[in-house]
């Protein structure tokens with residue numbers, strides 16, 4: 413057959429295909445019903461919980477991304493599941509559906525998460541006004557969010573934190589240098605200390621001295637805070653998804669969450685009281701820190717601020733330390749990427765003490781591509797959860813208002829239909845000047861969520877991680893001595909093994 417006739421046949425087949433699509437989307441086309449959405453069979457009383465039982469079940473609560481891959485391949489890009497009977501969850505994999513979800517979320521995007529934490533706080537009206545920013549929905553969420561985001565959303569506001577961030581990271585490098593002489597170190601606790609210190613210095617303008625001898629002890633304030641954040645985060649997914657017996661009595665898991673929150677709350681009250689006493693004494697001429705701006709806001713009272721300090725401690729430590737663990741893991745395992753990164757860092761930071769400024773960050777194209785690629789492969793969240801505020805249509809299925817939707821960006825970001833060599837770590841795919849660059853669907857890579865309810869500290873978290881990445885890579889050559897990592901889902905994705913990095917000094921830092 414000649415080339416021309418082959419081409420004619422191809423054009424003809426495209427025309428026929430288009431006709432089918434047009435036919436389906438014509439006015440006569442009937443939308444499919446909600447209960448026709450494919451998914452695992454739900455059994456009365458136990459729903460699909462049997463699927464999560466060890467040995468007999470296909471899914472695991474602590475491997476949500478693996479469940480997601482299975483669901484996509486067994487049922488297609490939209491899946492309905494009743495983990496708890498009569499509570500429907502719809503999993504969305506297609507970026508077009510994810511886009512429709514966010515476009516329709518309205519003024520009060522709602523999430524169904526951190527339910528037990530919300531109960532804990534609402535049971536203590538003498539300490540908290542609300543369940544806090546993370547679990548609260550509706551007008552009360554908007555009231556808090558509008559005030560709290562003021563000092564965090566503009567690039568200029570976040571760049572103000574750079575000098576103190578540089579100081580903390582520089583200090584942390586000395587600890588890493590000392591530790592690098594010891595064998596078999598797990599660097600995850602070290603990253604948790606770093607990001608606890610960074611969140612406190614930026615958000616509260618307070619140092620906790622997390623790397624001091626006193627604080628490194630197991631029962632110090634910072635050690636207990638890091639533990640309290642971990643225990644709380646590990647309880648949330650289980651209390652959200654199970655039969656919610658904790659609403660009736662204090663289950664062992666709820667007791668653990670309560671104890672961890674009581675500790676966090678006591679630290680929050682101490683920090684806030686300290687800040688208030690210093691605030692009264694300080695000169696009125698110096699500019700306000702983030703916490704001070706909350707304290708002087710007429711729209712917030714003491715109880716709102718306690719909840720906020722707790723939320724920041726809860727959301728600020730594990731998110732960034734897990735993400736940075738994966739980031740350093742990928743860099744350590746990719747010699748070529750690490751050398752490119754080192755070249756860029758050396759050019760932008762001529763001395764080991766050169767500060768990272770906003771100008772440096774603006775030029776750090778490769779470092780930003782490395783971070784973006786790591787977030788594509790290893791987001792801390794499988795996707796984004798919403799409760800539908802209005803009836804919607806996804807992949808031609810009607811979905812009623814009130815349904816819980818969870819997007820599956822982590823799984824979609826590893827599909828060959830969207831990314832060539834989707835499982836590989838290739839930062840160049842994000843560099844506009846590189847031949848591997850391709851324009852991506854804007855609703856595929858969403859590690860910080862999307863829209864009005866997206867991560868309030870996105871800019872700060874990115875800035876902190878870039879400073880850490882650039883400082884580490886300009887100072888050390890890093891290697892990997894552990895097993896290959898995957899994610900374990902503890903509400904957020906935690907590396908499923910220790911962070912076995914090794915560090916060789918490239919230039920002197922003392």
Ligand code: HEM
Pocket residue numbers: 523545546557611615723724725727728729731732735792793796797859860861862863864865866867868869870873
């Ligand atoms: C790598 C770091 C981080 C990642 C990947 C991350 C990711 C996320 C995601 C996916 C959400 C949900 C967004 C949505 O529903 O659309 C979220 C919400 C939130 N994050 Fe982060 N986060 C990070 C760091 C932080 C830090 C450092 C803080 C605190 C200082 C923080 C505070 C919050 C809060 C308070 C919310 C709830 C916002 C709301 O409901 O209005 N996050 N984050």
